[in-house]
Amino acid sequence: MQSLDNGRGHKKFMGAQEIFPMITFLSASSDRKPALKIALIYLVFSGAWILFSDRILVMLVSDPLWVNRLQTLKGWAFVIATSVLMFLLLQREFRKLMTVRKQLKQSEATYRMVVDSSPDLLYRTDLEGRIIFVSPSVETLSGFTVEEAVGMKMAEDVYLVPEERVSFLELLRKNGHVKNFEARLKRKDGSVWWAATNAQFFRDEKGEIVGVEGITRDVTGKKDAEQALEASEQQLRAILEANPDPMVMYDLNGHPLFLNPAFTQVFGWEFDELRGRTIPFVPEDQAELSAEKIREIFKTGEPLSFETRRKTKDHRTLDIILSAAVVKDNTDTIYGMVVNLTDISERKILEAQYEQAQKMEALGTLAGGIAHDFNNYLSGIFGFMELARKHNRQEKVDLYLTKALESSDRARSLTHQLLTFSKGGSPVREIAPLDPFLKETALFALSGSKVSCEFDIPKDLWCCNYDRNQISQVIDNIVINAQHAMPDGGAVTLSAKNEVISRETGENILDPGPYVCISVADTGTGIAPKYLDRIFDPFFSTKQTGSGLGLATSYSIVKRHGGKIQVASSLGKGTCVDIYLPATGQVMAHPETPDPVDYRGTGDILIMDDEPVIREMLGQMLKDLGFSVQAAAQGD
Known part of the structure; x- marks a missing residue:
């Protein structure tokens, strides 16, 4: 009938037992009690008049002539008295009737408003299933007018499948009422609509069942959505079953709703073994990662993919690419998750x-x-x-x-370069300025070439705590690469600047603090974009000659210093390499270069080395310095 608010913001479907008592009240026959009451009062009054009026008259008058005359007056008095009595009684009942009629009109208006405005359909049928009453909404829902609908038989004319009417009546006889019975009904144009019905038996004044009364709501949209969802699930199920990769559909509790055959084939579990359970195939070291990814996908609703590991029923561990996406219904509500598990063990x-x-x-x-x-x-x-x-x-x-x-x-x-790369030698640092060191290293690397070097180094450049030999390797490697990028000559620009890295600008690579940024730029051929991600890989080189260790070693050295190295390049325009080294934040005066000192000494020195050339060379050098030398291959 109507959609009424139940006080919690939800709508409920008003049942036939709430509406049809109004119809019963409105269509009931006139009450006979008032007429019977008036008749009884008249009977009592008339009987009392007949019994007592003659006796009273005889007691008061003894003359027969007067008695005869008074009998006529007594008759008129009876007529007048009964008329007055009937007037009073009828007036009283008329007032009651007017009150009832007023209430009846109000109730009828309320009922008519409810019936006419309701989008749901109210109906009554007799015991043969023939419609005897139907609300105006029948035309909107079915296309039939009220006049056309009245007289139709439910099983033959209304229900698409007569057996559904039989099921409806069986439920009605069993329970005395029916709630939300769904069936397919026919429209006038031949189309079909889904209806949900609440119904009960209709009884007469004697309590005898004379028909069925009910309220029907159009649920076609709901059924279409359910069927679309079911079709979508069937389509998804077909995709899952046909997929060669293991796939699982989970509910919101993490329990599997479906496993495809490939899952059973790869992992070993049948669906019945896992029904209502969590699949026990996540290794302990992958549990936190998996939980984090699940939280992420349900939070964002976006598909994701990541590499992980999973265990099989027979305790083997597989490398897996896990791809997951949420599953939504037609209201865009998430009700599960589908997961694809690609076994990459053989690929690994x-x-x-x-x-x-x-x-x-x-x-x-x-x-x-x-x-x-x-x-x-x-x-x-x-x-x-x-x-x-x-x-x-x-x-x-x-x-x-x-x-x-x-x-x-x-x-x-x-x-040294090979040792640094292969063993990762720890830097032996000392706090020193960079200015003279950078110039000397760059000029030495470019000596004898057609490439010049320009410097832009401020006087207030901060000192750094660095290993001179290792950073010399870095500058040497980068400057030589710049030289090779300009075979016809050109200029390398080496600049440096102070820079403070904050937590926001550090990109989670550098710790916050003071740094010196050393930049080496050339105007050479540049590096192709496809190679930029690989230039720090060991053994990788874009040149026909060389070991491919230069930049890899440089990257390793700078990283061990707590800094970073990055490259920007454009084909045909050149390359710029930025090196960030932790700085002290202070400027140190350049130390004066001491005069050479001729070191000489006295004493005995034992040289022990398994290489004769090394023993001979060191022995001769120490003898030249004034020492007495003895040499041995080992400590025996």
């Missing part, structure tokens, strides 16, 4: 094998590059040493020996 094994193969290939490239560089350095050493041995002029000997030492220093630098 293949990746490890491929990575190992790449490492072996890279080691081959590295070995070739190192052998090439060492061969060049050794050629320089031996060549200049040979030249020094052949010349008698001291200045020539000094020149060739100096060149041999430079080649030796290059070889030693390469060795």
Whole structure:
């Protein structure tokens, strides 16, 4: 009937037992009690008049002539008295009737307003199922007018499936009433609509069942939504079953609603084993990650994917790519989650094998590059040493020996670079200014090339706590890369500035505090975007020559100093490398370079090394300084 507020903000479906007593009251026959009451009063009054009026008259008058005359007056008195009595009684009952009629009109108006304004359909049928009353909403719901609907038979003319009418009547006989009975009804245009009915038996004044009365609501939209949801679930189920990857649909309690065959095949559990349970396949070390991701997906409603691990029924552990998405109904309410579990265990094994193969290939490239560089350095050493041995002029000997030492220093630098990269040597730091050190390192790296270097270093540059040799490797590697990017010559710009990193600007990489940012920029060929993410990878190089360790080593050194290194590049325009080193926040005066001191000493020194050349070289150097030297290969 009407949608009434139940006091909690929800609407309820008014039942037939609440509406149809109004119809019964309005359609009941006239009450006979007032007429019977008047008749009884008249009977009592008339009987009393007949019984007592003659006796009283005989007692008062003894003359028969007067008695006869008074009998006529007595009759008129009876007529007048009964008329007055009837008037009073009828007037009293008329007033009551007017009051009832007024109430009746008010009730009828209320009922008519309710019936006419209700979107739900009110109806009555006789015992044969023929409609004897229907509300005006029948035309809106079914297309039939009230006149067309009255007289229709429910089973034949209204119900799409007569068996549903039979089920309706069986429930009605069993319970005496029916609530929310859903059935498909026919419209005038031949279409079908879903109706939910509340109904009860209709009884006459004697309490005999004479028909059925009910209220019907259109629930087509609700049923369409349910059917659409069911179709969607069936479609989803079909997708799940056809998916070669294991898939699970969960409810909001984390219990599985559905497992596809692939899940059983991969993990071993049947659905009946997991019904109403949490699937016991999350390793302990993955529990927190999984819980965090589940909270995230239900909070945002957005799909997500992450790599994790899951256990099988037979206790094997699989590497998994887990992809999850929430499942919503037609009201956009989340009622579950669907999860796809892609087993990448075999792929991980293949990746490890491929990575190992790449490492072996890279080691081959590295070995070739190192052998090439060492061969060049050794050629320089031996060549200049040979030249020094052949010349008698001291200045020539000094020149060739100096060149041999430079080649030796290059070889030693390469060795340090390899050790730094492979073992990660801890920096031996000291607080010192950067200005002269940066200039010397850059100029030395570019010596003999067609590339010049421009400097932009402020005088108030903060001091840093750094390992001079390791940071020298970093600057050397970056400047040489810049030189190689400009084969036809050009200029490298080395600049530095003080910078304070806050928690907001540190990007969770640098601790808040003072830093010096060293920038090395060139105008060379630049780096392709596809390579930018790999330039710090070990063994990676965009050049045909080289070991691919320069930037990887630089990255490792800067990171161990508590700083960071980043690269920005554009093809054809050049590259800029920024190096952030922790600073003291203070400026230190440049120390004066002390004059060379000729160190000499006395005493006995034991040299122990398994390499004869090292023993001989160190022994000769120490003897030249005045020490007495003994050498041994081991401590025996």
